[in-house]
Amino acid sequence: MISIRNLKKTYPNGFTVMENFNLEIEPGSFTVLVGPSGCGKTTLIRLISGLERVTEGSIWIAGKDVTRHEPGDRGVAVVFQNYALYPHMTVEKNISFGLRNFGRGKDEIKKILAEVLEMVGLTEHAGKKPSALSGGQRQRVALARAISKSPDVFLMDEPLSNLDAPLRAQMRGELARLRQKLGATFVYITHDQAEAMSLGDHIAVMDGGRIMQYGTPEDIYDLPANIFTARFIGDPGMNILPLKDGRYIGFRGQKVGIGRPAGLDGIFIEGAVSSRENLGDAYRYRITAQDGTQFEMRHSERVEVGRHLDMFVKRNDLHAFDERGIRAEVRTPGGAAP
Amino acid sequence: MKPGASARSPYILILPAIALCLIFSIGPTVMSVRDSFRSVDYVAGTDKFVGLANYRSIFTDGVFLKVFGNSVVFMFCSVALSVPLGVAAALFLNRNRFIHNLTQSVIFTPHIVSFIAVATLWMFMMDPGYGILNYALGLFGLPPLRWLLDPGTSLLSLVIVAVWKTTGFNTLIVIAALQKIPAELYESARLDRATRAGMFFHITLPTISPVLVFLVTTSAISAFGTFDIVKFMTEGGPRNSSNLMVYWIYRTGFLHFQIGRAMAGAVVLILFLSVVSAVNFALMDRRAHYQ
Numbered sequence: 001m002i003s004i005r006n007l008k009k010t011y012p013n014g015f016t017v018m019e020n021f022n023l024e025i026e027p028g029s030f031t032v033l034v035g036p037s038g039c040g041k042t043t044l045i046r047l048i049s050g051l052e053r054v055t056e057g058s059i060w061i062a063g064k065d066v067t068r069h070e071p072g073d074r075g076v077a078v079v080f081q082n083y084a085l086y087p088h089m090t091v092e093k094n095i096s097f098g099l100r101n102f103g104r105g106k107d108e109i110k111k112i113l114a115e116v117l118e119m120v121g122l123t124e125h126a127g128k129k130p131s132a133l134s135g136g137q138r139q140r141v142a143l144a145r146a147i148s149k150s151p152d153v154f155l156m157d158e159p160l161s162n163l164d165a166p167l168r169a170q171m172r173g174e175l176a177r178l179r180q181k182l183g184a185t186f187v188y189i190t191h192d193q194a195e196a197m198s199l200g201d202h203i204a205v206m207d208g209g210r211i212m213q214y215g216t217p218e219d220i221y222d223l224p225a226n227i228f229t230a231r232f233i234g235d236p237g238m239n240i241l242p243l244k245d246g247r248y249i250g251f252r253g254q255k256v257g258i259g260r261p262a263g264l265d266g267i268f269i270e271g272a273v274s275s276r277e278n279l280g281d282a283y284r285y286r287i288t289a290q291d292g293t294q295f296e297m298r299h300s301e302r303v304e305v306g307r308h309l310d311m312f313v314k315r316n317d318l319h320a321f322d323e324r325g326i327r328a329e330v331r332t333p334g335g336a337a338p
Numbered sequence: 339m340k341p342g343a344s345a346r347s348p349y350i351l352i353l354p355a356i357a358l359c360l361i362f363s364i365g366p367t368v369m370s371v372r373d374s375f376r377s378v379d380y381v382a383g384t385d386k387f388v389g390l391a392n393y394r395s396i397f398t399d400g401v402f403l404k405v406f407g408n409s410v411v412f413m414f415c416s417v418a419l420s421v422p423l424g425v426a427a428a429l430f431l432n433r434n435r436f437i438h439n440l441t442q443s444v445i446f447t448p449h450i451v452s453f454i455a456v457a458t459l460w461m462f463m464m465d466p467g468y469g470i471l472n473y474a475l476g477l478f479g480l481p482p483l484r485w486l487l488d489p490g491t492s493l494l495s496l497v498i499v500a501v502w503k504t505t506g507f508n509t510l511i512v513i514a515a516l517q518k519i520p521a522e523l524y525e526s527a528r529l530d531r532a533t534r535a536g537m538f539f540h541i542t543l544p545t546i547s548p549v550l551v552f553l554v555t556t557s558a559i560s561a562f563g564t565f566d567i568v569k570f571m572t573e574g575g576p577r578n579s580s581n582l583m584v585y586w587i588y589r590t591g592f593l594h595f596q597i598g599r600a601m602a603g604a605v606v607l608i609l610f611l612s613v614v615s616a617v618n619f620a621l622m623d624r625r626a627h628y629q
């Protein structure tokens with residue numbers, strides 16, 4: 001549905017955000033862009049929508065090269081983080097303004113309005129101005145405005161990040177429901193990993209203007225393609241410990257066991273607890289291994305700070321990365337590591 | 339409230355401002371109203387109540403009505419020119435980042451330059467003999483004008499100077515308002531396929547309308563209160579063709595010592611301005627969108 005080919009973006013101040021950037025997004029998919037702040041997520045969405053000019057390369061939507069098309073002619077709708085509603089127009093006018101420019105007839109507009117307002121549950125608020133609405137309601141107007149144009153592609157830049165947690169969870173559910181109903185293609189930015197995991201059928205992990213990994217949430221979490229993704233995804237990110245041969249080994253804090261079970265296929269680690277934090281259902285421990293490297297452990301058992309522990313990670317829970325940080329086969333570990 | 343502060347202390351703090359206001363604003367206004375019903379003669383030392391005689395006198399005297407009319411025309415023309423020009427200039431400057439900074443300070447200069455210098459300059463330019471304005475008219479094959487010296491063009495000449503002086507200020511205020519409009523609104527509009535004109539009428543204008551109400555009101559009030567350019571450039575002439583309210587009050591009161599008539603004129607001025615701003619706010623309030 002969206003095909004980004006050899007894209008390069010240099011801002012007028014000379015800063016190049018991305019270069020040789022390629023991405024294929026399938027029709028009907030829900031792709032979540034995640035990555036550290038400043039990695040180019042917003043830029044990517046703005047390039048797709050046409051709000052930002054492409055420096056080199058091309059963007060194709062629904063089989064058409066739209067690189068030089070105006071934003072209004074690309075079949076995309078954008079939902080911004082701070083809604084970007086027209087402040088002096090009523091909810092109804094906010095939605096119908098675009099529809100009129102798209103050449104819809106009066107009766108048609110009425111029908112669409114009733115439909116989308118119903119869909120987002122704002123029918124009674126049709127006559128209000130945005131200033132009279134709550135944050136969640138405003139975001140719903142922005143959604144309704146996007147939906148009203150029946151675009152091929154929805155582009156959403158952290159649409160829920162201005163909402164408080166319960167509302168965010170509720171809106172997340174509503175988005176998932178909407179997506180089922182509309183069947184359009186979504187590209188969605190978030191820094192909330194739970195949101196990324198629950199909404200996305202694909203996740204693109206970005207860093208420094210590059211895609212570090214593009215795959216299903218399961219792939220990204222269970223089979224991180226590189227150290228960056230391994231560390232970035234998950235709460236907490238994966239522990240990565242350097243090995244003597246220049247390679248790396250990784251494991252998640254939740255997979256660290258306490259004890260020294262006999263006949264274990266995996267690794268043993270000895271270390272001391274350097275800090276503890278209560279998370280409610282578990283404790284977060286900072287462990288200093290014998291050689292001084294530190295890692296994180298999640299465990300339901302309470303252990304005092306300063307205590308020495310025997311710990312282990314099963315072989316199946318280990319990830320290996322080569323010298324360049326690329327995922328590799330886990331080799332038979334020779335006893336304790338690191 | 340902090341310890342040691344009493345319920346009275348806020349009033350003590352605003353006392354100086356209140357005092358100044360009483361002495362220089364409210365007091366004189368009350369005295370003006372009082373004097374407008376009296377006949378005061380400082381030379382003879384008489385001061386008596388005359389009822390509405392002063393008002394009757396100025397309204398039957400052709401000069402006052404003419405001056406009042408001049409002031410209304412002057413106010414209307416200068417507001418109708420300087421506000422739209424300010425908006426146009428602001429839109430232009432806001433779009434062109436390059437010249438933007440330099441021009442912004444240049445355009446504001448007339449507002450801060452000593453007024454006498456400005457007026458002198460304009461008098462040179464409007465000189466029927468060697469003025470550059472007539473030279474410019476000549477380039478287009480138009481006959482020269484007598485500008486300040488002709489009853490037909492003297493008021494217009496003052497309007498030009500006033501507009502030249504206030505447009506820069508209006509521009510700056512409008513630019514400030516334009517820059518507060520979030521870029522995302524225009525981006526939404528682009529996604530909504532809005533045209534340039536559509537964006538102006540549906541986003542820009544409604545968003546800056548409170549500022550426009552402010553500019554129209556303040557320019558109208560200051561235009562109606564114009565004194566300096568009249569005094570310095572035309573002295574109201576020729577034959578009162580460019581005479582405005584405040585200059586008339588000044589002349590009547592301080593040159594002819596007809597204090598009662600002058601104060602009656604001042605009261606008319608105050609009433610008129612109150613009506614203007616009330617109407618202005620009422621009319622534009624319905625259109626303007628405050629947030």
Ligand SMILES: Nc1ncnc2c1ncn2[C@@H]1O[C@H](COP(=O)(O)OP(=O)(O)O)[C@@H](O)[C@H]1O
Pocket residue numbers: 011012013015017035036037038039040041042043044
């Ligand atoms: N208009 C701009 N001009 C110059 N640099 C910009 C502009 N917009 C963004 N950038 C830079 O481009 C990089 C990517 O920004 P952005 O796409 O907003 O990142 P993200 O959304 O992932 O946080 C950042 O380093 C940012 O500073």
Ligand SMILES: [Mg+2]
Pocket residue numbers: 041042043
């Ligand atoms: Mg961003």
